[in-house]
Amino acid sequence: MPRHFVQELDVLKTNIIKMGSSAEEGVREAIHALLERKPDVARGVLEREERLNALEVEIDQQVADLLALQQPVASDLRFILAALKINSDLERIGDHAVNIAESAIQYASGAPLPVHVDIPRMARIAQTMLRTAIDGFIHRDATLARPVLTDDDAIDDLNRKVLVDLVGQIRSHPESVEQSLELIRVSRNLERIADLATNIAEDVIYMAEAQVVKHNFERKS
Amino acid sequence: MPRHFVQELDVLKTNIIKMGSSAEEGVREAIHALLERKPDVARGVLEREERLNALEVEIDQQVADLLALQQPVASDLRFILAALKINSDLERIGDHAVNIAESAIQYASGAPLPVHVDIPRMARIAQTMLRTAIDGFIHRDATLARPVLTDDDAIDDLNRKVLVDLVGQIRSHPESVEQSLELIRVSRNLERIADLATNIAEDVIYMAEAQVVKHNFERKS
Numbered sequence: 001m002p003r004h005f006v007q008e009l010d011v012l013k014t015n016i017i018k019m020g021s022s023a024e025e026g027v028r029e030a031i032h033a034l035l036e037r038k039p040d041v042a043r044g045v046l047e048r049e050e051r052l053n054a055l056e057v058e059i060d061q062q063v064a065d066l067l068a069l070q071q072p073v074a075s076d077l078r079f080i081l082a083a084l085k086i087n088s089d090l091e092r093i094g095d096h097a098v099n100i101a102e103s104a105i106q107y108a109s110g111a112p113l114p115v116h117v118d119i120p121r122m123a124r125i126a127q128t129m130l131r132t133a134i135d136g137f138i139h140r141d142a143t144l145a146r147p148v149l150t151d152d153d154a155i156d157d158l159n160r161k162v163l164v165d166l167v168g169q170i171r172s173h174p175e176s177v178e179q180s181l182e183l184i185r186v187s188r189n190l191e192r193i194a195d196l197a198t199n200i201a202e203d204v205i206y207m208a209e210a211q212v213v214k215h216n217f218e219r220k221s
Numbered sequence: 222m223p224r225h226f227v228q229e230l231d232v233l234k235t236n237i238i239k240m241g242s243s244a245e246e247g248v249r250e251a252i253h254a255l256l257e258r259k260p261d262v263a264r265g266v267l268e269r270e271e272r273l274n275a276l277e278v279e280i281d282q283q284v285a286d287l288l289a290l291q292q293p294v295a296s297d298l299r300f301i302l303a304a305l306k307i308n309s310d311l312e313r314i315g316d317h318a319v320n321i322a323e324s325a326i327q328y329a330s331g332a333p334l335p336v337h338v339d340i341p342r343m344a345r346i347a348q349t350m351l352r353t354a355i356d357g358f359i360h361r362d363a364t365l366a367r368p369v370l371t372d373d374d375a376i377d378d379l380n381r382k383v384l385v386d387l388v389g390q391i392r393s394h395p396e397s398v399e400q401s402l403e404l405i406r407v408s409r410n411l412e413r414i415a416d417l418a419t420n421i422a423e424d425v426i427y428m429a430e431a432q433v434v435k436h437n438f439e440r441k442s
Contacts, residue, residue, distance in 0.1 A: 060302075068298055073289050081285060084302075088309065167398055174395035177388055184402070188409075 005070050009079065012066065013138065015059050016083050016090075020134035022052050023090045024127060026097035027193060031123040034104035034186060037112070045101035052094040059087045075210075079140070082207040086137055089196045093130065096189040096196075103182040103189075110179045115169045117183055122158045122190045125151055129197035136201060142208035148201035155194040162187040226291050230300065233287065234359065236280050237304050237311075241355035243273050244311045245348060247318035248414060252344040255325035255407060258333070266322035273315040280308045296431075300361070303428040307358060310417045310424075314351065317410040317417075324403040324410075331400050336390045338404060343379045343411045346372055350418035357422060363429035369422035376415040383408040 026045050033042035063084045066072065072080055129148045136145030166180045166187075173180075247266050254263035284305045287293065293301055350369045357366030387401045387408075394401075 064298065064302060067288060067302075068294050071292050077285065077289055081281075081288075081305075084305070085309065088306065163402075167402065170391060170398045171395050174392050174398075177391045177395075177398075181384075181388065181405070 002070075005066075005072075005076075008062075008066055008070070009076065012059070012062055012080065012083050015055065015062065016086055017134070017138060019052065019055050019059065019087060019090045020130070020137075022048060022055070023093040023097065024130050024134075026052070026094050027100070027123070027127055027130065030097045030100035030104060031120070031186075033101060034107060035120060037104075037108040039105045039108045042101040042104040042108075045097055049094050049098045052091060056087055056091040059083070063087075075207075078207045078210055082137065082203045085203050086134075086200050089199050093193050093196050096193045099189045100186050103186050107179060107182045107186075111176070113169060113173075113176060113179050113183065115165055117162045117165050117187070118158050119162060119183065119186055119190070122155060122162065122187060122194075125155055125158070126190045126194045126197065129155075129194055129201075133197045133200035133204060136204040136208075140204070140208050142205040145201040145204040145208070148197055152194050152198045155191055159187050159191040223291075226287075226293075226297075229283075229287055229291070230297065233280070233283055233301065233304050236276065236283065237307060238355070238359060240273065240276050240280065240308060240311045241351070241358075243269060243276070244314040244318065245351055245355075247273070247315050248321070248344070248348055248351070251318045251321035251325060252341070252407075254322060255328060256341060258325075258329040260326045260329045263322035263325040263329075266318055270315050270319045273312060277308055277312040280304070284308075296428075299428045299431055303358065303424045306424050307355075307421050310420050314414050314417050317414050320410045321407050324407050328400060328403045332397070334390060334394075334397060334400050334404065336386055338383045338386050338408070339379050340383060340404065340407055340411070343376060343383065343408060343415075346376055346379070347411045347415045347418065350376075350415055350422070354418045354421035354425060357425040357429075361425070361429050363426040366422035366425040366429070369418055373415050373419045376412055380408050380412040 026048050029041055029048075030045045033039065033045065063080055066080055129151050133145055133148050136142065136148075163184060166184050170177050170180045247269050250262055250269075251266045254260065254266065284301055287301055350372045354366055354369050357363065357369075384405060387405050391398050391401045
């Protein structure tokens with residue numbers, strides 16, 4: 001494999017790591033802004049999103065160049081195609097972080113709800129799923145990625161529970177319906193973030209297991 | 222260009238058309254099920270989703286084979302990469318159709334709301350956006366895809382209006398909060414479908430305009 005190509009693959013991996021960290025940070029800050037009622041922090045998430053979008057375009061272009069100029073096959077091709085999909089999933093996670101940040105701004109403009117909902121726990125699980133899936137990609141390791149798939153069920157259960165709690169809240173306090181709706185929106189966005197982390201984990205498993213099956217597995221890091 | 226390769230590209234295009242029709246049909250049936258209160262039709266959407274998922278995997282595999290076995294460059298590479306992204310977007314549209322179908326089933330189990338909301342109009346616009354974006358892909362024509370971008374603003378406005386109407390409904394009739402929440406969910410899913418149709422249109426424009434810029438535009442159909 002030409003040295004230049006190895007370097008290009010490394011740049012691609014580094015860019016996906018950057019993208020992953022930035023998406024993760026966006027989710028973390030959006031939830032922090034919501035729970036601590038800090039609209040300024042939420043506005044920072046909206047700015048971060050622009051850098052994430054620019055990085056997505058850069059990675060897409062890099063993948064197109066790699067495919068056109070090199071002729072990657074087997075494990076390298078699977079790695080590049082996985083990077084392309086993960087890139088798109090991470091950009092979408094950034095979009096969901098923005099949605100949560102918007103809800104955080106709205107929510108901070110009204111009185112906090114007295115009801116206890118499981119959003120902090122959902123957020124912790126979703127963030128762990130995302131970090132683990134990205135680690136699986138970095139190390140091309142399906143065993144890292146696999147637990148992410150089962151965590152997704154926990155998130156779905158929590159999302160349903162949050163919805164039931166907030167429906168009860170709306171029934172008893174219809175005057176604060178907007179605040180309840182913002183938390184429902186946050187819960188659904190966390191559920192989508194967990195779905196996308198699951199997609200990333202599935203891509204990692206496919207990438208890594210196809211390598212094992214074809215006996216050309218090469219650990220790159 | 223080898224004859225075999227031309228045929229492979231044609232199969233890929235046909236599969237994307239199939240995928241697009243199926244996603245479109247899913248949205249149409251889910252909305253029909255909601256408006257006409259037909260849970261049976263909604264359950265058909267859930268079955269369709271499995272075929273859509275299988276087709277997505279098939280197309281992904283086809284793209285991986287094309288990239289590995291042929292060495293596509295320039296307009297063919299852009300076409301293949303666009304197909305890969307559109308494939309993923311169409312699968313997600315299928316997911317949103319399923320969400321709407323689930324809401325249709327729930328909604329049909331309770332009394333219909335007396336409030337008039339703009340969901341039928343949102344659905345019509347979103348379906349037109351989807352069909353137009355797919356047409357743009359089939360004909361590799363950016364002028365077909367461009368109007369989709371402006372339609373997305375109309376959908377966002379309608380989504381906000383539907384939300385305001387339903388918040389009013391919840392305030393005045395908190396006892397029917399679940400029914401209102403189902404319609405809010407439908408509205409958000411339509412808004413996401415419109416977003417994904419916009420993504421498809423953007424990919425078509427990029428694909429077609431890069432061809433024009435590089436003077437190697439070849440109309441395939």
